[in-house]
Amino acid sequence: MKQLQVLRKIAPEIGELVERRHTVLQNVLFVQPIGRRALAAKLGWPERMVRKEIDFLRESGLLICDASGMEVSPAGVVILEELKEIIREFHGLTDLERELAQRLGLKRVLVVPGDSDADETVKKEIARATAEFLHSELRSGDILAVTGGTTLAEVARSLPTAQGEKDITVVPARGGLGENVELQANTVAAAIAQRLGATYRLLHVPDDLGEEAMSTIAMEPKIKELIDLIRSARIVLHGIGTAEEMARRRGLPQEYVEILAREHAVGEAFGYYFNRDGRIVFATSSVGMRLEDLADVELVVAVGGGKSKAEAALAVLSTGHQDIYITDEGAAREMLQRLDKRAGRGTR
Amino acid sequence: MKQLQVLRKIAPEIGELVERRHTVLQNVLFVQPIGRRALAAKLGWPERMVRKEIDFLRESGLLICDASGMEVSPAGVVILEELKEIIREFHGLTDLERELAQRLGLKRVLVVPGDSDADETVKKEIARATAEFLHSELRSGDILAVTGGTTLAEVARSLPTAQGEKDITVVPARGGLGENVELQANTVAAAIAQRLGATYRLLHVPDDLGEEAMSTIAMEPKIKELIDLIRSARIVLHGIGTAEEMARRRGLPQEYVEILAREHAVGEAFGYYFNRDGRIVFATSSVGMRLEDLADVELVVAVGGGKSKAEAALAVLSTGHQDIYITDEGAAREMLQRLDKRAGRGTR
DNA sequence: ATAGCCGGGACATTATCCATCCCGTGGCCT
DNA sequence: AGGCCACGGGATGGATAATGTCCCGGCTAT
Helix, strand or coil: CHHHHHHHHHHHHHHHHHHHHHHHHHHHHCCCECCHHHHHHHCCCCHHHHHHHHHHHHHCCEEEEECCCEEEEEHHHHHHHHHHHHHHHHCCCCHHHHHHHHHHHHCCCEEEECCCCCCCCHHHHHHHHHHHHHHHCCCCCCCCCCCCCCCHHHHHHEEECCCCCCCCCCECCCCCCCCCHHCCHHHHHHHHHHHHHHHHCCCCCCCCCEEEEEHHHHHHHHHHHHHHHHCCEEEEEEEEEHHHHHHHCCCCHHHHHHHHHHHHHHEECEEEEECCCCCCCECCCCCCCCCHHHHHCCEEEEEEEHHHHHHHHHHHCCCCCCCEEEEEEHHHHHHHHHHHHHHHHHHC | CHHHHHHHHHCHHHHHHHHHHHHHHHHHHHHHHHHHHHHHHHHHHCCHHHHHHHHHHHCCEEEEECCCCCCHHHHHHHHHHHHHHHHHHHHHHHHHHHHHHHCCCCCEEEEEECCCCCHHEEEEEEEEHHHHHHHCCCCCCEEEEECCHHHHHHHHHHCCCCCCCCCCEEEEEECCCCCCCHHHHHHHHHHHHHHHCCCEECCCCCCCHHHHHHHHHHHHHHHHHHHHHHHHHEEEEEEEHHHHHHHHCCCCCHHHHHHHHHEEEEEEEECEECCCCCCCEEEEEEEEECCCHHHHEEEEEEECCCHHHHHHHHHHCCCCCCCCCEHHHHHHHHHHHHHHHHHHHHHH
């Protein structure tokens, strides 16, 4: 703990060094087997630099090369695991977590090193951290409501495959959202349930229905029962997206996109679009968990990383409904910076 | 602890780096203020290397430069202190201590990093460690018997200046030994006593007396009383020297030197010369603590570092009278190596 | 006053690093 | 089964940084 800080004082370059090698190792692990050139392109590093690190890691036995490319050796995987805590220390993430949690009024914030925008393996790490957290929180009898999105889909893949000794039900937080099918809440819920050995219930509701049709459907006994089940969830796990990207991904009609622009929507979470003050400025017509229902949920976990999502996350989290926020360093630092800027303007 | 080992696996060069800077800092602290060139000469490093580290340390605020040379800043002193444990970890000294203690049948071995032969500050560190250990072991009412030697003289200088709240008596283990006065046991005893705020009794006996004259003197009531006091010591702290060097330092007559050579004397401790099996092959004629008296002493502490003293230390320690041995890494590793070699030959 | 050592700067030389290309090979697709 | 593509590893010339060495102005101690 303290020793690392001392080391950094006497030899600051070790930070860079360790991090470079950690990044290489992690990225190789992520898409192994991979070639040197592809890796260089992926990292945006000069090929020679990648090569140097590769050479070192290979000679250290942390990486093995065969004809098809490079892979992380078992020893490398162990090292990678052990490095995690060190990197966290280097980045001062524990302090960052504490400060962000306090400023956002959350129970806890989890921050993984890196920035999803710059390094896609970071997203995997977020998912991994989320999966780990989820796994430790889930109890028998729980109802878990989840949303869709790339991050959540990744969370499912990061969960350990367990036999269903716990009696858990996984449901989508809201109905189908017109996205790519493997990113839909239904799909994610099913995937998570499968990993957990849990049961799941799906909510198949078209997304582009009018308000009346929607309420009609919601009256349907079987649907209604399911909606009630969703609203009784003990844990809600949802992603956070930027308004812009989500609108694009859902193929939102032009008229609605204009509304979003006019109202300065920046963040999105399970179908609601928020402006930077956390006010709902638009909502997709769907059924299931509503924003106000979150107040009755015991544990609301939000996930989302990447510097570009910082403003979105601030918007969503300022609704005050979340308990836990899992993100990456890029988003976390950007959020703090924006909060500082606002505070500065506020007191001026 | 474990983190350091992980770091070394992923970035072995940090060991070198940290150690270089630590060495510079420690050496500067030792003879500050000192100039760049003098330091380079002292360390035997290229001037440019010293300069690079100096530049770094200065910019980090660990070192300050004025016209008269460089000094370690207060922050540097703190870092230096914190680095000690890290360096110990790097060198695996804890394991080294354990193994050596077991092989030598000692209660405990203390090893400081480095080699006194190559770096004179290491001797200071041995002295420092000895002083610290001594300070923690001394109790009220103790009688402490010490020998002479450069290391022991340094121990005195490393002791904290304390007011004499403890009732301690410091005595020389044996009579005057014809050495340089500030290295004599009497002088060392006085110096240690002064630092501890203790009382001391000195034993002024010429060194070159015949055996008969010596016994006559030993019969003298006041002398006898003092000798008895010495033999009742609870703690004995003695240095270890190579036979060759001690003979030279004491100006031993040629005839005796020949005896030492013929008998393969390698080690020396308070006037006794030992061959590598720990057998006494020669003894200076003096009075005070005899080898066999050590059996009745509660705590016998031997001190001595430097690779060149490894064989001497092995000889002295194989008498089995010592409880604690304080040394440096250079001597410790050399001793282990020699032990291994002997064991190898033994089983062959 | 002066001689010696101090830090800092300058500079040519050397070693290292880096981008880029090429080659033999193995797997994969056709 | 054969050709193609991407892989790792090696080689090379040019850029870049590190290095050894010297000198200078200033301060200190004598």
